[in-house]
Amino acid sequence: MAAASPSRPEIISLFRSLLRTSRQFSDYNIREYSKRRTIDGFRLNKQLTDPSAVAAAFADGKSQLELAKRQVLVYSLYAPKVKSIMELNH
Amino acid sequence: MASSLRAAIISHFRVPASQTLALNGSKLWTVRSMSSHGDDHLDKNQVIDRVLEVVKCHPKIDPSKVTPEVHFQKDLGLDSLDTVEIVMALEEEFKLEIPDKEADKIDSCGLAIEYIYNHPMSS
Numbered sequence: 001m002a003a004a005s006p007s008r009p010e011i012i013s014l015f016r017s018l019l020r021t022s023r024q025f026s027d028y029n030i031r032e033y034s035k036r037r038t039i040d041g042f043r044l045n046k047q048l049t050d051p052s053a054v055a056a057a058f059a060d061g062k063s064q065l066e067l068a069k070r071q072v073l074v075y076s077l078y079a080p081k082v083k084s085i086m087e088l089n090h
Numbered sequence: 091m092a093s094s095l096r097a098a099i100i101s102h103f104r105v106p107a108s109q110t111l112a113l114n115g116s117k118l119w120t121v122r123s124m125s126s127h128g129d130d131h132l133d134k135n136q137v138i139d140r141v142l143e144v145v146k147c148h149p150k151i152d153p154s155k156v157t158p159e160v161h162f163q164k165d166l167g168l169d170s171l172d173t174v175e176i177v178m179a180l181e182e183e184f185k186l187e188i189p190d191k192e193a194d195k196i197d198s199c200g201l202a203i204e205y206i207y208n209h210p211m212s213s
Contacts, residue, residue: 009194012170012174015171015174016174016190016193019174019175019178020178042171046171
């Protein structure tokens with residue numbers, strides 16, 4: 001099931017989907033963490049050139065995206081009623 | 091009479107559960123409907139100022155280099171991941187949803203300002 005090495009637009013699209021999904025979290029902490037983690041994760045792997053490593057990282061990213069989508073639903077079921085202090089007073 | 095009283099009490103207890111769900115749904119909608127579509131559009135200078143603010147606040151950027159015409163990758167030395175981050179930040183600032191195809195084309199402040207100014211849903 002080894003997919004061919006992902007193209008640049010596909011990687012950018014995955015990055016964008018992960019950020020969009022992260023935005024949907026209702027809880028401040030997990031929202032900020034997922035944004036930070038996707039940015040850091042993609043930056044760390046930016047230099048990869050070996051096609052199999054790139055494909056592996058891409059597949060990992062896709063599974064993380066599926067996970068994040070499920071977690072958005074789960075978190076919304078148990079959303080806290082009080083906003084985090086970090087979200088008040090800009 | 092007791093059974094009707096019981097039914098009334100039961101239905102009273104039942105309402106809050108669905109009410110909160112409806113509230114959550116309607117909260118989203120009321121937030122959207124309160125965003126002013128009535129007054130015609132944002133002022134262009136406002137758009138420019140807000141876009142530049144968003145770009146300047148990005149950690150990787152030197153604020154002194156930011157002008158309304160600056161190109162993200164050529165002038166500011168960013169890469170494609172940073173460009174996506176900036177477009178996301180602009181989406182949040184102006185409460186827009188920019189489709190991927192359009193977002194890929196935005197690679198300078200000028201284009202961002204143009205797109206946001208021409209978008210009917212910017213607020």
